[in-house]
Amino acid sequence: MPLEIERKFLLEGEAVPSAVATEPIEQGYIAVTGDGTEVRLRRIAGNCFLTVKRGKGGFSRIEVELSVTDSEFEELWPATAGARLVKTRHSVRLDDVLAYVDVYEQNLSGLRTVEVEFPSEELARAFTPPDWFGPEITGSDRYKNRRLAVEGLSATAV
Structure with a gap:
């Protein structure tokens, strides 16, 4: 099974470092x-995907992503009413990730966050975030996109 291994941080500064790509999502x-477990529908820079993620804890979980056509996306999109978000993703090069x-x-x-994906849990544990990253929120249910899509910023309130 494909495994998603990532760490997530808040981004509190104003400037986004120079990006190698910027994509609407x-x-x-x-x-x-x-x-x-979540079933997510996503359009990123014109490409459409249906993704199933499974697992709650830590910084790794099962992730299976399938491409869907524009018409399939449009057919499924109404099923996401009340559980949506829009964001712009800036991909920033950090050494080898x-x-x-x-x-x-x-x-x-x-709200601004930064995620880093890793090929192994060992590399994820060894990662030292740069100074421009804010507090780490890896594993915090309050900042999971699925919760933000349903509850909005009230999800981040303590």
Whole structure:
């Protein structure tokens, strides 16, 4: 099974470092369960995907992503009503990995996060974030996109 291994941080500074790519993202959730399983529909820079993620804890979980056509995306999109978010993703090169700076829009305006994906848990544990990263929120349910899509910024309140 494909494994997603990532660490996530808040981004509190104003400037986004120079990006190698900038892409708009529309994202909605068809299903979310209490055990951390989610079915996500996403359009990123014109490409459409259906993704199933499974697992709650730590910085790794199962992720299976399938390409879908524009018409399939449009057919499924209404099923995400009430569980959507919009953001712009800036891909920033950090030595041998990419950091994904997400600038949220609409009802999540003002929220900015940065995620780094790794090929192994060992590399994830060994990673030292640069000074421009804010506090680490890896594993914090309050900042999971599925929760933000449903609850908005109130999800981040303590």
